[in-house]
Amino acid sequence: MKKYLLPSIKLTLILILVLGVAYPLLIAGVAHFAIGQGKGRTISVNGKVVGYENVGQKFTDDKYFQGRPSAVDYNAAGSGGSNKAASNPDYLKTVQERIDTFMAHNPGTLAADIPAELVTASGSGLDPDISPSAADIQVIRIAAIRHLDVAAIRKLVADHTDKSWLGPDKVNVLKLNIALDALK
Template sequence: MKKNLKISIKLTLVLVLILAVLYPLLISIVSKAAPGGGKGETIIVNGKVVGYERIGQKFTEDKYFWGRPSAVDYNAAGSAGSNKGPSNAEYLATVQARIETFLVHNPGVTKAQIPADLVTASGSGLDPHISPEAAKIQIARIARVRNISADKLQALVDEHTEGPYLGLFGPSTVHVLKLNVALDELK
């Protein structure tokens, strides 16, 4: 019995050393080599952090491009989707409400023209990107509110459209925060 107890205590101490000291230290060192030094990739405007590269933000003002809805209200501490399928009545009501809100703020757009990514949340609830189509459908609203030509806004969207990863994987996307920062910088 004493022999087993000694072995158990030794094993516990070794595992505590490895898992509670060495492993966190190794992860901390590795994170320093990551972009942003382990603090995340920040977007800085005028010396002030305005957001993060991988976390979406809520934009509801008509003068900005709107991003994807979030099931967690863009709370990075609780990344999650809604886990409700297309047959769930509550989910359908939420999507319908988003469609109606979008149509009110974007006169001249029909329900069939609204890209799905403007009315459905991503799996993480934190997606900072929208499709180029989702950005383009908002140009008329922003041009009207900001009194900027639609052609200038179209060029801005094109400039901020990122192609598929390695030119092959995934769709083209537009980072909403970066686009809105560039929009504010337009003269």
């Protein structure tokens, strides 16, 4: 028994030091040299931090573009999805409520035209981006509320669309809304 116990204790202590102390310190050190020093990329307006580039935020006012719904109410400390299957009656009811709400706030929009991402939450519940089509379907509502030209807002969406050669194009909702507020 002694033959196995001492090596086991030694190995456990070594792994605790390597994986519990050295590795976390190494990762924290590397993060210190990353953009944002490991604290994320903040977005500031007039010197005030208004959000993070990689974390979605809740926009409920109709004068703003809205992002994906969040199963965790955009709480970054509790990231996660609903974990309900597409056949779950509660999930279907939630999606239908989101469709009805979207159509009420965007008159003239057909349910079939609403991009799925505007009525379904992401796996993390914190997606900061939407597709250009999800932004475009909201343009008419925003133009009407803000008394702005539809073409100007469409141009703003195009200017804030990140083109990707690897994945789909995307629009950061927070950055787009900040630019929208800057429009006169």
